[in-house]
Amino acid sequence: MSQARLLREHARIRRRRGVIALALLLPPALALAWLVQRHLGAGWVVLIAAALTYVWWLLQERRRDLRSYLRLLNTADPRFDDSAELLLADATTLTPLAQLQQQRLQTRAAEALPDLRPAWPRRAIAGSLALAGVFALLSLWSPPTASPPAATGEPATAAAATSVRLTGALLSVTPPRYTGLPASRGEELDARVPAGAQLQWQLQLQPAPRAARLRFHDGRSLELTRDGEQWAAQMRVDDAALYRLEIDADLPLQDERRYRLDVVADAPPQIRVDAPDKTLSLREPTQKGWDFDIRASDDYGLGDASLEIVRAQGSGENIQVKRQTVRLRGTGDAREQRYRHRIDLDALELAAGDEVIVRFDVADRREPQAQHSRSASYILRLPPPQADDGVGMDGLVRTALPAFFRSxxxxxxxxxxxxxxxxxxxxxxxxxxxxxxxxxxxxxxxxxxxxxxxxxxxxxxxxxxxxxxxxxxxxxxxxxxxxxxxxxxxPGEDHDHAAAAAPQRFGDAGNVLAEFGxxxxxxxxxxxxxxxxxxxxxxxxxxxxxxxxxxxxxxxxxxxxxxxxxxxxxxxxxQASRIYLARVGLELPPVDETRRLSGERKDLRDSASAAAAAIPADADLDAVWQNLRTGAAVDWERWDAWQRRRGAAAADALDLAAAADNLRRDPDCAACRSELRNRLWPLLSRASAASAGRDTPDAAGRAYLDALRAKETPP
Structure with a gap:
């Protein structure tokens, strides 16, 4: 009986707390929702937040069980001797002394229980009502910036708007299937996506324009199709880009900000060869095999892997080559694998002087065309046979080992x-x-x-x-x-071999041959x-x-x-045929010493011809730079042509496009012009070295040059 009474008292306390919380939260929440609705058109968000807060508070309150009430009872009423928890205990599990105390507490609980419900917080409730009044006065005093969207689409609503607003945006990203990445959604129109991803835009514009499109920095445009209140479009993205929203409407767009799409390119596989540890090796006499231990990794997954084995036979320019390819199967996960293979050298039937050249090739899973990476060439050489020295010839001829020449x-x-x-x-x-x-x-x-x-x-x-x-x-x-x-x-040397010769030395085979041969x-x-x-x-x-x-x-x-x-x-x-001719020396034409310092200009080319002007490496970029340097209007057609040739693969392509877009939208912006010049300066081709121009001649010099020209001009 006492336990049921305790439960009733506990429920009364929780109800009082819930009513107090609702009285403190509801008035300001309603007033704030009305204020937000008038200015931003999203007052329901405030109400939902307030409702969720209240529900969360109730769930927290339900966690307070009956024992928490008994602890309050011990604090509020000294008659329970800090042992009110005995009212919920099973008498059969208690000691005789505890059973006696439980009976005493039950008698006291049956007589009277203190009222432990919280008092009404009058000051807090008054403050809540005052805050709600402030919000209500603000909503009535300040006019709304834009009319809320009307479902009926009355003409008065469109007439009251001053600009077209982007009220909702959703960007869906579907990565390529081979990447294994999940699709994602977000309300931000700036995104970082993998190369080849499919993007889908869903936008809401109020009031609705006649047409809308996405304009990219390279001049492309993507038209948005209307479906009810939504404008949608989709596109595959392979290169990084900047874009903004453009509309055809009587009212301007409220937010004309620029959005950025960063593209993460699919990197080729990375290769690390652990064995062999050097690219050129010599075969040991007892070596039967050649071991390879290779690790490969890729950002999205590895594909086929193979070893290309090339056997080279012969020497000089006459080398015969035999190729074979061995497919490898690695161990590990899809993104990082380890490949081990042993080449049987006996099966290749190698001979002395042969070479085995091995290269590892691995592909990734990119679609439609996979990327390949190749390792360095690893060469195993078999030493050539050693030539036997002549026997018994040491006293007759000079021993000379043949020099080794690479082919x-x-x-x-x-x-x-x-x-x-x-x-x-x-x-x-x-x-x-x-x-x-x-x-x-x-x-x-x-x-x-x-x-x-x-x-x-x-x-x-x-x-x-x-x-x-x-x-x-x-x-x-x-x-x-x-x-x-x-x-x-x-040339013309006679055959008198008794002429003066070089000093001879005893035992010099060269001198002996020159003397007697x-x-x-x-x-x-x-x-x-x-x-x-x-x-x-x-x-x-x-x-x-x-x-x-x-x-x-x-x-x-x-x-x-x-x-x-x-x-x-x-x-x-x-493959050419050879003939044998008598050799002649080089004969240069004699120098005519009589013409030196004579001023004779016969057979000389025209000195008035000037060098042709140097052509810049990129005429379009040079023209844009000259416009920026002189302060003239920029030729944006040449700029767009240069950007299309350069492409979006460069690291600074988007930053450069953003700087150009800022100047294009505001031609009088000095800071925008300076920023574009600073970004273009490292991209200009370096001027080639040239000699300094001749100074302007005086009257005597001009008369001399005129005389030279008159003399060179044929009659």
Missing amino acids: QRQLIIDTEALIAERPKLSEDNFVAKSDALGVEQKILRLRYGQFLGEEFESGRGAAHAAPAAGDEHGEKDGGKDGADKTAAEA HTHDHTEAATLLDPETKRILKVALEQMWQAELQLRTGHPQQALPYENKALEQIKLVQ
Whole structure:
């Protein structure tokens, strides 16, 4: 009986608290909702917020059970001896002393219970009513900024509006299926989306215009179609863009802000090769296999992976190549996988001097065309067989080991491997390796240059030789390689071999051969090619010169075209026929010393011809820059043409477009013009070096120049 009475008292306390809370919350909420409705047209939002707040408070209040009431009872009435909780306890579980105390408390609870309901907060309720009155006065005193949207669409509503407002916006983003990203929605028209995503706009405009569209910074427009009160459009986005809302209406648009779409491009797969740890290896005598341990990752997922195995046989320019592709299956999740593979070297049937070149290829899941990434080329070389030294010939001939020359094809392969390995090398190491390849290219160039008359001295006393007729590269090595040149026979040299010779040294095979032999019979000294073959070989040497220049300066990427061109010309030379001619020296026309300091201008070109004006790298950009520099009106057609050519892939494309849009909308804005100039300055082409112009001549100088022109003019 006492427990039922306690429950009734507890319910009375909760009801009193709920009524007090409602009295404090309801008046200001209603007044604030009316004020917001008049100015923003969303007063129902305030009412919903107030209702949710009240419901949340009631749920919190329900958590206060009967024990909380008993704790209040212990505090308010000392008759319960701080043990009112015994009224809810089971008597069979209590000790005899506790049972006696429970009986005493039940008797006291049956007599009378104190009223524990909270008192009415009159001051707080008065303050709530006063706040509601303030909101009501504000709503009646200040006129509304815009009429609320009417469902009937009366003409009076449109006449009262001063601008078209964007009352609602929803942007839906559907990423490409291969990315695995979920679709999303948001009320913000600025977004960051993956490349290839499908965007859908749903806008609400009050009052409704005749037409609406989305205008992009590159001149494109997307028309919005009306469906009731909503304007909708959809589009696939591949590049970053700026856009704004445009309308056709009698009233202007209230908010003409610019929105931004940032596009996250799909990055190609990333590759890391853990084994082997170097790109060039030599096969060990007991090595049976070649292990590969590769890791690959991608932002959206990996596709097919394979190893391309190339077996190269032969030497020089006669190399046979066999290719095979092995599909790999990795372990791990879709975005990061590990690939392991072992190449059976015995199955490849390798011979001494062969090479195995391996490259890893992996694709991602991009649609409709996947992106591929390739690793550097990893080369396994089998050492060539060692040549046996001659037996019993030490006292007869001089022992000379053949020099090792790389073939032009091998230089191309090593250059490509160095380019692919560049991200893993330091700058100094990369330049050193490139310089080493340049030295090998030089050695190969000199080897082929012998067929055009480039010679090497074989003795200490040999003199420098003039290059062969028409040879462009005979002396390009200057002092460094000049010591390596050999003496050549001068034109018209007689065959008197008893002439003054270089000092001899006992045991010098070169001097012995020069003294007792006839060196004119050597093909290196008396053989030339036919003119066509010689021309082809000259082209090959020129390409080698350019390749050596780029390699020695640390630019292997720029050396590749020259190396490939040299290889093509070498192949043509190998197929050409040879003829043997007597060699002649280079004869230059004699210099006419009588014309020096004489002022004779015969056979000279016209000095009045001026150099042609330099054409800027991008005429449209240069024209826009000149407009900005001089303060003239910008030619926006040329600006749009330049932007279309440049594209939206550049990192600063959107910032540059935003600066141009600000100036286009406000041509008198000095800050906008300065900002666009600052952003364009790094994009201008650097002016080439030029000589200073001649000063304006005085009267005597002009008379002299006029006399020269009159003399040069034919009668």
